[in-house]
Amino acid sequence: MIELTDVRKVFPARRGAAEVVAVDGVSLSVDAGEFAGVVGPSGSGKSTLARTVNLLERPTSGRVVVDGQVLTDLDDDGVRRARRSVGMIFQHFNLLDSRTAAANVELPLELAGVAKAERRRRVADLLDLVGLADRHASRPAQLSGGQKQRVAIARALAAKPKVLLCDEATSALDPASTTGVLELLRQVRAELGLTVLLITHEMAVVRAVCDSAVLMDSGRVVDGGRLGEVLVRPHSKLAAQLLPTPPVAGLPGDLVRVTVTDTSPEGDVLRVLVGELGFDVEIVGGSVETVAGRRFGRLLLQVGGDDGRLDPALQRLRDAGSLVERADPADDPAPWREEEPPEPASVHEPYEPRFLDAPDVQR
Ligand SMILES: Nc1ncnc2c1ncn2[C@@H]1O[C@H](COP(=O)(O)OP(=O)(O)OP(=O)(O)O)[C@@H](O)[C@H]1O
Ligand SMILES: [Mg+2]
Structure with missing residues (x-):
């Protein structure tokens, strides 16, 4: 259209x-x-x-x-x-x-x-x-x-x-x-x-x-x-705006972002990382929202105890269908969402008769 x-x-x-x-x-x-x-x-x-x-x-x-x-x-x-x-x-x-x-x-x-x-x-x-x-x-x-x-x-x-x-x-x-x-x-x-x-x-x-x-x-x-595709796309800048997690820049350690959808394998990420492989995992933030009628969540995990095993573990989780990625400061959402001050309601945009085809009237 x-x-x-x-x-x-x-x-x-x-x-x-x-x-x-x-x-x-x-x-x-x-x-x-x-x-x-x-x-x-x-x-x-x-x-x-x-x-x-x-x-x-x-x-x-x-x-x-x-x-x-x-x-x-x-x-x-x-x-x-x-x-x-x-x-x-x-x-x-x-x-x-x-x-x-x-x-x-x-x-x-x-x-x-x-x-x-x-x-x-x-x-x-x-x-x-x-x-x-x-x-x-x-x-x-x-x-x-x-x-x-x-x-x-x-x-x-x-x-x-x-x-x-x-x-x-x-x-x-x-x-x-x-x-x-x-x-x-x-x-x-x-x-x-x-x-x-x-x-x-x-x-x-x-x-x-x-x-x-x-x-x-x-x-x-x-x-x-x-939106359903954007939210599962690795390192998506739009996903970072739609489902914000805390900014990564400044956080210490290995950071992993997990995206959860209504079709993700349930509970796999924590079971494998903590239960099976013994990593220290702390959840440092996340959000869960209904987007375009489906539930989506994004979690930011701080992972301790990496001795070279984290990347293979993440690959294994990805192979099994989980959406996991190392969080990168470059993915952090720009701060414009919070910073933009609302315009005062008294400021009127100039009325634009052009969009109502005003010149037709003169004919
Ligand atoms: N008529 C104009 N003449 C000159 N520059 C313009 C004009 N209209 C817009 N611009 C400039 O073009 C750029 C884009 O403006 P635009 O209004 O499209 O942004 P926006 O994304 O809608 O911003 P906002 O969220 O503040 O509404 C800005 O730098 C703006 O100053
Ligand atoms: Mg505008």
């Missing part, structure tokens, strides 16, 4: 500032109906990448195909028409404060020239879908953050898109509203057969809803895939 090939976006140098390579040769494929995440530190190019999918940012080079249509080959008019099949929601909702919830949802239908009776019917259906039928006359200021995002989702769905882009759509919400909005996204994905590309810095969001994800760093995709 979404096919990016070697997409680059360079913002030219301006007023003394050097040029910025925001997206640096990204290829990415998202299947129809897939829920795909894009994660990475601040400034790594996530939003810019998402904006190339509907050509809000025209790539400097590379190819963007959505639903079989090569968007990068279209002229501006063609892009504007094609953009209707891609809805978008944002961190700060971008609702018009002067309009009611219903009138916000109605706006893209007005811009697309849909007749009034049909508009009213569609708006009622959409507000019903997002669970806000009773709040149709409320203005954004009278709604909670979660409700505002529901209105924004209804608005994004008004043009019956095939793809929904979500840029930090839950980052300004409290945990309960986040859960509600994610459940709604899953529901509309299932009911409407949408393909969802979700930009986030919250790993819990990826664990809860995504089928696949890519990790970006400095404009490049550095890791990614179906």
Whole structure:
């Protein structure tokens, strides 16, 4: 459904500032109906990448195909028409404060020239879908953050898109509203057969809803895939973000990381290392989470008493199907997850009528 090939976006140098390579040769494929995440530190190019999918940012080079249509080959008019099949929601909702919830949802239908009776019917259906039928006359200021995002989702769905882009759509919400909005996204994905590309810095969001994800760093995709595959991939940087264990750098001794899945041979690692081979093993950290509907765990073990027997023991465990690896400081997750301060909710992104095809109105 979404096919990016070697997409680059360079913002030219301006007023003394050097040029910025925001997206640096990204290829990415998202299947129809897939829920795909894009994660990475601040400034790594996530939003810019998402904006190339509907050509809000025209790539400097590379190819963007959505639903079989090569968007990068279209002229501006063609892009504007094609953009209707891609809805978008944002961190700060971008609702018009002067309009009611219903009138916000109605706006893209007005811009697309849909007749009034049909508009009213569609708006009622959409507000019903997002669970806000009773709040149709409320203005954004009278709604909670979660409700505002529901209105924004209804608005994004008004043009019956095939793809929904979500840029930090839950980052300004409290945990309960986040859960509600994610459940709604899953529901509309299932009911409407949408393909969802979700930009986030919250790993819990990826664990809860995504089928696949890519990790970006400095404009490049550095890791990614179906989550079930990523989590069992040796030395995966994305797995380190999804299921964190304590940083290895600074810890003494031999460190071993064990990944446990619902199909791993049970209890083998400790039985062999401690029971059979007599190593001193201390569990120094780990996490167990449900990811993409399956249980996964990662444990960090500190192993004492190695006299050259540890590597053969690990090899033997791997041969028997266990996921064990020596933990390497190079695998430590970058600290961006904790460091990123939430943006103050009062800072509104500029309202972008471009994504609602505003130029159509003038014709
Ligand atoms: N319109 C623009 N002009 C110039 N530089 C830009 C523009 N938009 C983004 N950039 C730069 O491109 C890089 C990637 O920005 P982008 O917003 O895509 O990152 P991000 O991963 O979404 O970050 P965050 O997590 O903070 O939202 C940054 O260095 C940013 O400063
Ligand atoms: Mg961003």
